[in-house]
Amino acid sequence: MRHIVLLGLCLLAAPAFARDCPPAGQTRASLQALKAAQFAVPDAAQKRRLAEGLLGCLSDPDPELRDGIAFEALSQWMRAGDFDAAALRALRDPLYATLDGEDAAGFGKPFAALALAEVARTDRIRPWMSAAERAAMVDRAAAYVESVRDYRGYSEGEGWRHGVAHGADWLMQLSLNPALERAQYPRILAAVAAQAVPRGGHAYVFGEPGRLAQPVLFGAQRGLLSAEExxxxxxxxxxxxxxxxxxxxxxxxxxxxxxMAFLSGLYVQTDQSEDAAIKNLKPAIAAALRQLR
Structure with a gap:
């Protein structure tokens, strides 16, 4: 099985970031074999080229290629610390470009956001971004979350889009980062507020309020705002x-x-938490719930 994977990798001769899926030198079968081999790619340079090539698959309408192979591979490699700062920038910047581009099918932007959550996590675990890069990422993440108007979650045969939840995961990773400056956190909260109560009145059914709650809880845990704020x-x-x-x-x-779903979920979590900073949110949440009666 591994010989099949390595043969496919050796055929890679595409530019650094190809929009095609499967990427040049790969087939659906070779990518399936890669997954069966638990995404093992011994050569670091080949792994980097393949990772850049797989970015194109994050927009693919096929959930097996998009979610089950491309995202899983990228996530596994980033969580294993397989890429240096240069390689991570080579992933981050095309993902930013995806957020800035068109996305007729509605898969590319949500999965770019989810992959960027993994990029943000690498900086949280082992800092590599400059303060300016990190601040720019906060702005991009917040702007993406605020921009979501496609509220489709899971569709049979198509898989996930889940733009709000994926963006919330990105905000969560940034909120967790000890290098995040206090002045940047209100930007994250503004984005959370925008989608906690979407103007159009779309009713969430795919767990979005719970995902939006995470940046709030982790920001509170880090003491980023005063009680009055x-x-x-x-x-x-x-x-x-x-x-x-x-x-x-x-x-x-x-x-x-x-x-109601957002505040109720937060209330339960603050009530059950043993963290004093999180528990201190409970009165403010209760007051907001009373306003909804």
Missing amino acids: WDAWFAALPVKVGKLDRADYAGWLGRRHDL
């Missing part, structure tokens, strides 16, 4: 639901549903 942030959320308007009854119900 948290009170103000939570108090502003029910206002986003708006007053009941019969002309927009479904939208109002959707916004209220989403915020």
Whole structure:
């Protein structure tokens, strides 16, 4: 099996970032063999070229190639610490370009965000980005989350899109990073607030409120805001639901549903947490819930 994988790798002669999937020199069968071999690629240079080639598969409509092979391989290699800073930048920058481009099928941007969460995690585990790069990533992550209007989650036969949840995972990794500056955290919270109560009133059914809660909890755990700042942030959320308007009854119900799910999940987690900083959020969350009655 490994001989098949290595043969496919040796045929790689494509430019650093190919949009084709499978990438040049690969076939569906060789990528399946790669997965069966647990993504083992002994040669570091070949692994880097293949990783760059697999970026194109993150936009592929086939969930096996997109999620089961491309993302899993990239995640495994990054979590194993297989790439240096230059290789990570060579992954990050094309992923940024994907977020800036068109995405007619709706898979490319959510999976670029999910892969960027893994890139952000590498910097959290072993810092390699400059302060300016990290600040730019915070802005990009927040802007992406705020921009999501495609709320499709899982579709039978197509797999996941899940743009809000994938963006929330990216924000979570940034919130966890001890190198994140306090001044950058409100930008993350603004993005969370934007999708905790989406203006259009889409009602979440794929666990998005729970994923959006994670950057909040980890930011609280790190003491990034004062109690007064948290009170103000939570108090502003029910206002986003708006007053009941019969002309927009479904939208109002959707916004209220989403915020109830977000706040209720946070309340349970703060109630059960043994971390004092997280527990201190409970009164502000309870006050926001009372505003929704």
